[in-house]
Amino acid sequence: VALAEALKPHEETTETADETREEDARFVERFRRGDARAFDELVKRYQRQVFYLALRYVKNDDDAKDITQRAFVRAFQGVSGLRGDASFRTWLFKIAVNLALNHVRDRRKLRPVEEAAEVGIDAVGASRIDEEQDRQSVLDALDGLPPKQRLVLELRVFEELPFREVAVAAGCSENAAKVNFHHAVSKLKALVKGAAGIRSKKS
Amino acid sequence: MSQTTRTRPSCDDLAERLAPHAVADDDDEVAVHVEGCASCRKEIGALRETLRAVKDAARMAPRDEAFWTDLGRDVRLAWDRAEEERTRRRWWGLPRAVWVGLGIAVTGAAALLLVLRLRGAPDTIPPEAGGPQSGFAGWGGSEGHELPMIDEEDIEGEDLDRVLTALEEAQDREVERAIRNAATSIGIDRDAAEALTGETDPYETVEDLDDDELERVLAALAKGV
Numbered sequence: 059v060a061l062a063e064a065l066k067p068h069e070e071t072t073e074t075a076d077e078t079r080e081e082d083a084r085f086v087e088r089f090r091r092g093d094a095r096a097f098d099e100l101v102k103r104y105q106r107q108v109f110y111l112a113l114r115y116v117k118n119d120d121d122a123k124d125i126t127q128r129a130f131v132r133a134f135q136g137v138s139g140l141r142g143d144a145s146f147r148t149w150l151f152k153i154a155v156n157l158a159l160n161h162v163r164d165r166r167k168l169r170p171v172e173e174a175a176e177v178g179i180d181a182v183g184a185s186r187i188d189e190e191q192d193r194q195s196v197l198d199a200l201d202g203l204p205p206k207q208r209l210v211l212e213l214r215v216f217e218e219l220p221f222r223e224v225a226v227a228a229g230c231s232e233n234a235a236k237v238n239f240h241h242a243v244s245k246l247k248a249l250v251k252g253a254a255g256i257r258s259k260k261s
Numbered sequence: 262m263s264q265t266t267r268t269r270p271s272c273d274d275l276a277e278r279l280a281p282h283a284v285a286d287d288d289d290e291v292a293v294h295v296e297g298c299a300s301c302r303k304e305i306g307a308l309r310e311t312l313r314a315v316k317d318a319a320r321m322a323p324r325d326e327a328f329w330t331d332l333g334r335d336v337r338l339a340w341d342r343a344e345e346e347r348t349r350r351r352w353w354g355l356p357r358a359v360w361v362g363l364g365i366a367v368t369g370a371a372a373l374l375l376v377l378r379l380r381g382a383p384d385t386i387p388p389e390a391g392g393p394q395s396g397f398a399g400w401g402g403s404e405g406h407e408l409p410m411i412d413e414e415d416i417e418g419e420d421l422d423r424v425l426t427a428l429e430e431a432q433d434r435e436v437e438r439a440i441r442n443a444a445t446s447i448g449i450d451r452d453a454a455e456a457l458t459g460e461t462d463p464y465e466t467v468e469d470l471d472d473d474e475l476e477r478v479l480a481a482l483a484k485g486v
Binding site for chain 2: 102123194
């Protein structure tokens with residue numbers, strides 16, 4: 059029970075999520091009316107989450123900063139198209155993830171074949187897994203998840219969005235979001251278990 | 262007497278709901294099942310262990326406050342830049358319509374300018390050199406009609422070139438059309454009229470006319486044909 063409690067992210071109650079959305083909506087409305095402070099307020103609210111979300115994909119501070127900037131710019135430029143009942147936060151995260159994915163895709167296209175091969179060798183070299191390699195393996199596995207599974211997992215575990223909002227960001231039903239989450243965690247579990255097995259053999 | 266019995270969900274039935282429950286602890290049906298099922302209890306424990314490992318692995322180094330202040334400032338700068346760019350584009354987007362309007366607006370002015378330009382020639386070019394005849398002398402004063410001016414401060418860099426080119430082209434097209442209409446209206450045949458308004462600069466084309474043709478074209482232009 060203690061583990062479950064420790065692990066459990068801060069779960070937003072429906073009321074809290076709704077309050078957040080309503081507050082955001084008020085800032086958005088003020089921004090639409092030309093109040094620059096509303097812009098700054100929303101940036102201050104979400105810049106950390108957007109930055110870390112982007113950083114998980116791009117692994118580089120500068121790129122994550124760039125994506126954060128672009129995500130906010132796009133969100134604010136398109137804010138007039140945001141439906142009244144839509145969540146600004148969910149929308150912003152979705153934009154950030156799309157930008158990050160595009161960035162990663164472009165970077166992969168540019169990455170030399172040798173570098174990719176080297177990464178492969180590192181991952182295979184699991185016979186000498188130490189703590190850092192375990193960590194890296196988990197991150198690699200996270201990278202290797204299908205985009206929707208990864209998005210659902212990222213938003214639920216790291217950004218602590220309720221499944222309802224995760225579903226909106228992922229463009230699927232809440233139930234589908236949960237199923238994607240299940241598959242993502244199952245895949246990661248196999249890997250973590252594998253790494254732990256190798257470590258115990260070693261010891 | 263029939264009684265509807267609700268079958269209790271099996272482990273397989275609930276398999277896909279374990280992970281969501283592991284993170285949210287909000288599925289009562291799963292909670293009840295896990296309570297009485299050792300294997301699912303074990304499974305949910307493993308899923309939580311996995312999620313914790315993932316969270317640990319992905320834990321990011323915390324940044325100091327200055328980092329966020331800078332990031333906030335950079336976002337603001339990016340927004341300001343994007344807005345400037347958007348304003349510039351909007352200005353250029355609107356102008357498509359505006360340019361058409363401007364093109365139409367300069368029609369008369371351009372034709373008139375042409376007339377005035379050629380009309381001033383007798384003062385400087387002697388008739389024996391092929392300049393226009395004195396028949397043009399009575400056509401109004403020397404002050405021309407000013408073309409609509411664009412404040413250069415409103416336009417930046419390459420857009421200014423595009424604007425000027427667009428204006429120039431619009432003006433040439435209008436002059437061409439005016440000349441073609443004028444030439445046709447005074448009976449210069451179609452081929453000749455086409456030749457007048459072909460690839461060449463309309464101003465040069467006008468200068469290629471013989472004196473008689475030129476006089477008639479200008480007269481037609483002056484009538485506003």
